[in-house]
Amino acid sequence: MTDTSAATPFAPGTAHRVAADALTAADAAAHAAGCHVRPISALPDLEAACRLFEGIWKPGSENALATTELLRAMDKAGSYVAAAFDGEEGPLDAALDGREGGELVGACIGFFGPPPDGALHSHIAGVSARMRGRSVGFALKAHQRAWALQRGVAQVSWTFDPLVRRNAYFNIGKLAGRAAQYLPNFYGRMNDGINGADDTDRLLVEWRLAAPEVAAACDGHHRATDAAAELAGGATVALGATADGRPHAYSVIGPRTLVAVPEDIEQLRRTDPQSAAAWRSAVRDALGGLIADGWQVTGFDRAGWYLLADPRTPS
Template sequence: MSTPTTAVSSSTSAADQASETAAASAGVQVRMLTELPELDGVYHLYDSIWRPDPKNPPVTTELLRALTKAGNYVSGAYDGDELVGACVGFFSAPAEVAMHSHVAGVSTAARGRNVGFALKLHQRAWALQRGVTAISWTFDPLIRRNAYFNLVKLAAHPAEYLTNFYGGMHDSINNGDDTDRLLVRWDLDTPAVTTAATTHPTGLTIQSMPEATIALDRSPDGRPILNSSKPTSALVLVAVPSDIEGLRQTDPTAAKAWRAALREVLGGLLADGARVVGFDRAGWYVLELPARGLI
């Protein structure tokens, strides 16, 4: 019988291998960053991605320096000598044996190469080496590609809907919208996460669940449609727009309507005990209701 130490060692070795494979597939080298020029590079990379209000950058070089000095996680993905992605996280309360991943970003030029996946698998391997069993982070539940990446590709699971978590953020991505976020938890050594790290999960498709109730739909012109009827199935579908970031630029009123609708429907369902069990890449959260939620 394997001892706990042997089991942890085996798990860590497999995570290291998955991390190396993901980096090679993305054509990058992922490594920890500690030196000031490297950390300044992260600051400038994030500035180019978010283009924030100069008074409120995602991180500063000084903060990154302090985080690394305290033993926290700051990594960079390099394509040759060029920094094309970075990820920043810090430890949670000691009793939780967990981390919070605060921010991760990939340059526009490197998107579509799975650099973000390589960064997250590097973070997972690094955490497991230190006895950390879970990583949490937040993402905007209106951004379809992020929902698919977090819930399907990484197999993280939603823990809580957070209303206007950061307050107003005036950058090129949030454009002053309320910062509702979905808090997810990534249990690093579960079968689902281990499988996701080494395979290509496809996720659920709504075509396979014709009995599901649509709680939030999209109109032909792309606006949200709320269904006020009580669900008649244990499965509920919640839509998101095809491109909320573009919508914030072209139709801010519609973007705000989506924020309010998703807050009411997805936030309300989670608060009532529903559980997100999947995400269809076409833009649908799939939730399972508790037994009391049925007619």
């Protein structure tokens, strides 16, 4: 079961302040990325968002990620359908009025869960290849947080491939997301340009929007993890790599442990599918097993290490 306790109403008098601070942080993130982010509803923008998703994932003809009709319906139903456009447009609260302009270079869509949860599930987010490295994805997520807080939403969740280093760092380190559940082969075989024929294991992230660590992350104070320092301080390795780049599991000893992922799983899927499948299985057993046993992911080192802690063990 996913813990939804964070999706409860804000304390009296705090909601407006938290939402206002989130708008300021989102405006700063968009400014730093040289883009503007806003909800979209016009058909040309919805069509452009679908083309962007197709260009990133390159799904098979029978497996479209999203359609214009679906995004149109989601927007009409009050779900989150937004895009990032190249170039600045001024303060974020002014940009939310739906003005047009700029090339669409990123998009994000999400829908609401059951009423008791009061939470948003962020389903797809992507940024064009030419804009990578400019933190457009971060600006999109900061906007999504501000948008959700304006509507009284306390939590956003989403999934990502736990073997992709840049995504793990972005979600765990840069956004301070909480890894809540390991989901084996969540979507089944997708056979697209990113997942190939591999199982689609996913890590479910919960983003508690008013949490101090999330607010700090959206202000640019990202969570840093140093695997070497953790090892020097007594952490052990649950999953590492052999000299030839294959996964190797170890016995877990102590309250803190590290789980490795390969340098480039997407490249490995193309060049050595057997090795990629071995890593998938090993990470599923190590990371998935630890999370199922109550361990918490507390950080991710960009060098390719998840850091986990056992909250039941005194520090």
